[in-house]
Amino acid sequence: MGCNFSLLPSLFPLAILSDIIMLMKDEILKKLYQAVADANMQISDTQKAKITLTNPDASMGDFATNIALVLSKDAGRKPLDIAKDIVGKLDQKSFSSVKIAGPGFINLELKSTELLKELEKAAEQKRLHTEGKILLEYFQPNIAKPLHIGHMQNAIIGDSLKRIHLYMGKDVESDTHLGDWGTQFGILILAYRMYGDPEVVARDPITELNKLYVRLNQEIETNPDLKEQGKQEFVKLEQGDPENRKLWKQFVDWSKEKFSKIHDLLDISKFEHDWPESFYEDKMPGVLDALKSKGILTESQGAQIVNLEDQNLGVAVIVKSDGGTTYLLRDLATFIYVKKQGFRKHLYVVDNRQAHHYHQLFAILKLMGEMEDDEGLHIAYGFISFKGEALSSRKGNMVLAEDVLNEARKRVAKIIKEKNPALADKDKVIRTVSIGAIKYFILSHNRNSDIEFNWDQALDFDGNSGPYLLYAHARLSGILNKVNVQGSHTLEDVVISGTERELIIKCLGFNDVVAEVLRGYLPNLLANYLFEFSGLINKFYHESPVMKESDEKLKFFRLKLITRLRDTLAQGLNLLGIEALDEM
Numbered sequence: 001m002g003c004n005f006s007l008l009p010s011l012f013p014l015a016i017l018s019d020i021i022m023l024m025k026d027e028i029l030k031k032l033y034q035a036v037a038d039a040n041m042q043i044s045d046t047q048k049a050k051i052t053l054t055n056p057d058a059s060m061g062d063f064a065t066n067i068a069l070v071l072s073k074d075a076g077r078k079p080l081d082i083a084k085d086i087v088g089k090l091d092q093k094s095f096s097s098v099k100i101a102g103p104g105f106i107n108l109e110l111k112s113t114e115l116l117k118e119l120e121k122a123a124e125q126k127r128l129h130t131e132g133k134i135l136l137e138y139f140q141p142n143i144a145k146p147l148h149i150g151h152m153q154n155a156i157i158g159d160s161l162k163r164i165h166l167y168m169g170k171d172v173e174s175d176t177h178l179g180d181w182g183t184q185f186g187i188l189i190l191a192y193r194m195y196g197d198p199e200v201v202a203r204d205p206i207t208e209l210n211k212l213y214v215r216l217n218q219e220i221e222t223n224p225d226l227k228e229q230g231k232q233e234f235v236k237l238e239q240g241d242p243e244n245r246k247l248w249k250q251f252v253d254w255s256k257e258k259f260s261k262i263h264d265l266l267d268i269s270k271f272e273h274d275w276p277e278s279f280y281e282d283k284m285p286g287v288l289d290a291l292k293s294k295g296i297l298t299e300s301q302g303a304q305i306v307n308l309e310d311q312n313l314g315v316a317v318i319v320k321s322d323g324g325t326t327y328l329l330r331d332l333a334t335f336i337y338v339k340k341q342g343f344r345k346h347l348y349v350v351d352n353r354q355a356h357h358y359h360q361l362f363a364i365l366k367l368m369g370e371m372e373d374d375e376g377l378h379i380a381y382g383f384i385s386f387k388g389e390a391l392s393s394r395k396g397n398m399v400l401a402e403d404v405l406n407e408a409r410k411r412v413a414k415i416i417k418e419k420n421p422a423l424a425d426k427d428k429v430i431r432t433v434s435i436g437a438i439k440y441f442i443l444s445h446n447r448n449s450d451i452e453f454n455w456d457q458a459l460d461f462d463g464n465s466g467p468y469l470l471y472a473h474a475r476l477s478g479i480l481n482k483v484n485v486q487g488s489h490t491l492e493d494v495v496i497s498g499t500e501r502e503l504i505i506k507c508l509g510f511n512d513v514v515a516e517v518l519r520g521y522l523p524n525l526l527a528n529y530l531f532e533f534s535g536l537i538n539k540f541y542h543e544s545p546v547m548k549e550s551d552e553k554l555k556f557f558r559l560k561l562i563t564r565l566r567d568t569l570a571q572g573l574n575l576l577g578i579e580a581l582d583e584m
Contacts, residue, residue, distance in 0.1 A: 024508070025053045025063070028108065031091050032067055038089040041071060041082070055505060061097060061107035062115075062505050068104040079104025112496045115504045116557075132344030134172040135273075136162050139262065140350070142179035143255040144188055144209040147401040149453065150351070152266065153384045156439050156577060157447060158349040159268040160523045161379070163575045168511075168518055173272040173343075177334070178259070180252050181277035183324060184213070186234025187227070189247050191216035205254035228322075235324050238281075252278075265405060267435055268577060280333040284325055287333045291318065296367050306364050316360040331361050336370055345375055347521075352380035352448070379521045381447035404453075408434035411459055412467075419461075420584065429584060433467050436578040440466030443576050444527035464531050469573060470581050472534035476566040477582035479546050480559070489556045499540045500561060506533055507568045514575065523576065530572045537565055 029051070036043050047070050056064040068083035075082060083104040092098055097109035138158025141151050158174070165172035191212040192201070201208040220227045237244040263270060288304070291297035296306050302321035308314060318329045338346050348358060358378035365371035386399040412433045416423055423429060441458040445451050461467045496504075506529075513529045516522075546562065549555040570580040 024110075027094075028063060028065075029053060031094075032065060032086065032106075034091070035086045035089040036067070036071070039085040041075065041085070043071065044074075047071060047074070055509060056107060060101065061099065061109040062501070063108045063110075064101070065106050065108070066104075068100075068106060072104065112494070112501065115496075115501065116494070132171065133342050134165065134170055134345045134347060135175055135338050135343040136165065136172050136347045136349065137175045137177050138162075138349035139268075139271075140177045140179055141255075141259055142184065144185075144206060144213065144251045145255075146206050146210055146398060147259070147262065148398040149386055149401060149404050150384055151262075152401045152404065152438065153381065153442050153451075154349060154351070155262060155266055155268050156442050157379075157381055157523065159266075159577045160439075160443055160575060161347075161349065161521060162269055163577060164514060164518055164523070164526070167571075167575055168514060170518075174269065175273040175275050175338075176259075176271045178256070178274070178276035180248075180255075181281070181325075181330060182327060183231050183234045185237060185248055185251070186232065186324075187216055187220075187230035188213050188251065189233045189237065189244055190226070190230045192247060205251075206258050209251060209254075231320075231322050231324060235322055238324065252276075262401075265401065266439075266577075267579065275334070275337075277327070277330045280330050280337065283333040283337055284329050287329060287336060288318070290368060291364075294368060296364070306360075306367070308360060308363050311363055313356070313360050313363055316364060328357065328361060328364075331357075332364060332368075335361070335365055335376060339370065339375070345377070347377050347379055349379045349381070352382060354378070355380055377521075379447070382445075382450040384442070384451045384453060386453045404438065405434060407455075408438055408459075411455060412437070415459065415461065416584075424583065429581060432579050432581055433470060433584070436466035436470055436573070438466075439577050440469065440527060443523040444531070446524050447522060466578060467584075469530055469534050469569065470578070471584050472537045473566060473569045473573065473580045474582060474584040475541055476537065476562050476569070479562055480566065481582070483547055483555075483559060489553045494553055494557050496557070497540075497544060499536060499543055500558075503533075503536050503540055503561065503565060506536060507564055510568050510572065526572060526575060530569065530576075533565075533569060533572070537569070540565075 032051075033043060033048075050070045051065065051067050053063050053065050055062065068079040068086060071082050072079040080100065080103060083100045083106055087098055087100060087106060090098060094110060094114045095108055096111045097107075099107045101107050136158060138161075139151065139155040141147055162172060162174050188209065192209070195212050195215060196208075201212075216226060216230070220230075233244060237248055262268060288297065291306065297304055297318060298307060299305070300315070303317050304319040306316040306318060308316055316328055317326050318332075319325055335346055350358070355378065358376075362371060362376050362378075365376065386404075409430050412430050413426075416426060416430060416433075437458045441453065442451065444464060457463065458465060459467060461471060510529075513526055517525045544558055546555060546558050549558065573580045
C-alpha cells in the first residue's frame with residue numbers, strides 16, 4: 001500500500017505527533033528485542049529501562065540505540081560483538097540503513113516510505129492525562145509601582161509555561177497574586193501624606209506614587225525614623241484604620257486599571273484567578289493558630305518566628321515585633337487556601353532572589369503537615385538588566401515595560417521600511433514582530449541564567465531571534481498561498497532529500513521536546529528546537545523548489561510537507577506566546 005497524503009487533514013493535529021514518534025520508537029524497540037531473542041541473548045526489564053533510542057546527528061541516521069552497550073555489562077562481552085549479533089538477526093525490511101558506530105552503538109535509518117506512512121497515522125488521541133489541578137502563579141507586580149522589564153520577563157515566562165501545560169493536557173489555572181499588602185504600603189501612605197498633591201497624583205497615579213515612594217526611601221537613608229513611621233502606618237492599615245484603608249483602596253484601584261493592560265501589551269493569557277496578598281488577610285489568623293497549636297511558633301525579641309536553623313534555613317519571621325505580618329505568613333495562608341480549593345500542585349514563577357523565602361515556606365508547610373514534596377515548586381529565573389542597569393523601584397532606577405515595547409516598535413518599523421515598504425497590514429506586523437522579538441529573546445535564554453537585554457540580537461532577522469522564526473513561517477505561508485494542491489498522489493516511490501528527511505523526523509519529535517520543557521520548566525529548550533527547525537526550513541526552502549517543480553508527485557509531496565512544517569512552527573511559536581504571521 002502506498003502513502004496517500006490526501007488522507008491527511010490540512011491542519012495536522014500536533015497534539016499527537018509525540019504519540020506517533022513514540023509508536024515508531026516502540027516498533028523499533030520491539031524489532032531490536034526480537035533480534036536479541038533470536039541471537040539467543042536474554043534481556044531483563046531492568047536492562048530495558050536503561051536502553052535509549054534517540055535522534056542522533058542526521059548524518060548518522062534517524063535513530064541510535066545503546067542496546068548493545070547495556071547488554072554487554074551483564075553478558076561479559078564486548079558491546080561491538082553484541083551489536084554485530086543484533087544487527088545480524090534484525091528484521092531490516094523497514095530500514096534503508098543499519099550501521100554499527102563507535103564502541104557499539106547501532107544507527108538506524110528508516111526507509112522514506114516508512115517515514116511518510118507515519119504522517120498518515122494522525123488520529124484523534126488524547127495527550128498526557130492530568131494528575132490533578134495545578135495553580136501556576138506568575139506576574140506579581142506591586143501596587144502603585146510601574147511595570148518594568150522584570151515584570152515583563154516574569155509574565156512572559158509564566159504565560160509560556162501555562163500554554164505548554166495546557167497543550168500537554170494539564171489541568172492548569174493561573175493566578176497573578178498582586179502585591180498589595182505589607183510594610184511598603186505603610187511607607188507609601190506616609191509618603192503620600194508628607195509630599196503628595198492629590199490633583200497631581202490623580203492625573204498620573206502610578207508615576208506620581210512611585211516618585212513619592214522613591215523620595216521617601218531616599219529620605220529614609222538619612223533619617224531611619226521615617227521607616228519606623230512607615231511601619232506603623234502599615235500596622236494601622238492592618239488594624240483597619242479608616243483613612244489608611246481608604247488611601248490603600250484608591251492605590252489598588254489605580255494600579256489594577258494599569259496592570260489590566262498587560263494582556264494587550266504583551267498578548268498574554270487571561271488569569272483565571274485574582275487572589276492578591278490582601279485576599280488572605282482574614283485567613284492569616286487561622287494559620288497563626290495552627291502554628292501555635294503545633295508548637296512551631298515561638299517568640300523572639302517581640303517577634304513571632306519559626307526557627308529553621310536545624311535545616312540551615314535560619315529564622316523565619318512570621319509576625320514582626322511591631323505587630324505587622326510578613327509576606328511569609330501571607331504565603332503560608334495562600335498555599336493552604338489554594339490546596340483547599342482542590343489544587344494538587346502550586347507552582348511559583350518568581351525570580352531567584354526569592355529562593356530562600358521559598359525554602360523557608362516549604363519547610364514550614366511540611367512541619368505543619370500541609371505539604372508533600374511534590375506539591376509546591378519555586379520556578380526561579382535569573383535577573384534581567386538593560387545595558388547593565390539594575391532594576392529597583394525603591395531607588396527609582398527602572399526600565400519601564402512600555403518604554404521597551406515602544407522602542408521595539410520603533411526599531412521594527414524602521415527595519416520593515418527598509419526591507420518591505422509595501423507590506424500590507426504594516427501596523428499588525430510591527431506589533432507582532434516587536435512582541436515576538438522580546439518574548440523570544442527572554443525565553444531563548446535558560447531561565448536560571450541572568451540576562452542582559454540586547455536589541456541587535458533580539459531584532460536580528462538572520463540570527464537566533466523571534467523575527468527569524470516568524471520569517472520562516474511567513475515564507476512557508478507564502479508558498480501555500482501561491483500554489484494550490486491539486487488531486488492526490490500515491491507516494492510509494494517518491495525520493496526525498498536528506499533535508500526533507502531531517503524535517504520529517506524533527507517535525508515528529510515536536511511533542512518530545514515540549515514534554516522535556518515541562519519536565520524542567522525550561523522554555524529555552526523549545527526555543528532552541530524552533531531555531532534549529534527554522535534553520536532546516538530555510539535550507540529546505542532554498543534546496544527544494546515547489547512552484548517550479550515539474551514532477552507533480554514530488555511537488556505534491558513538498559506542498560503537503562510544507563503544510564506540516566508551517567503548522568508545527570506555528571504551534572511552537574504559540575507555546576512561546578508568539579503569534580505566527582503569514583506575511584512579513
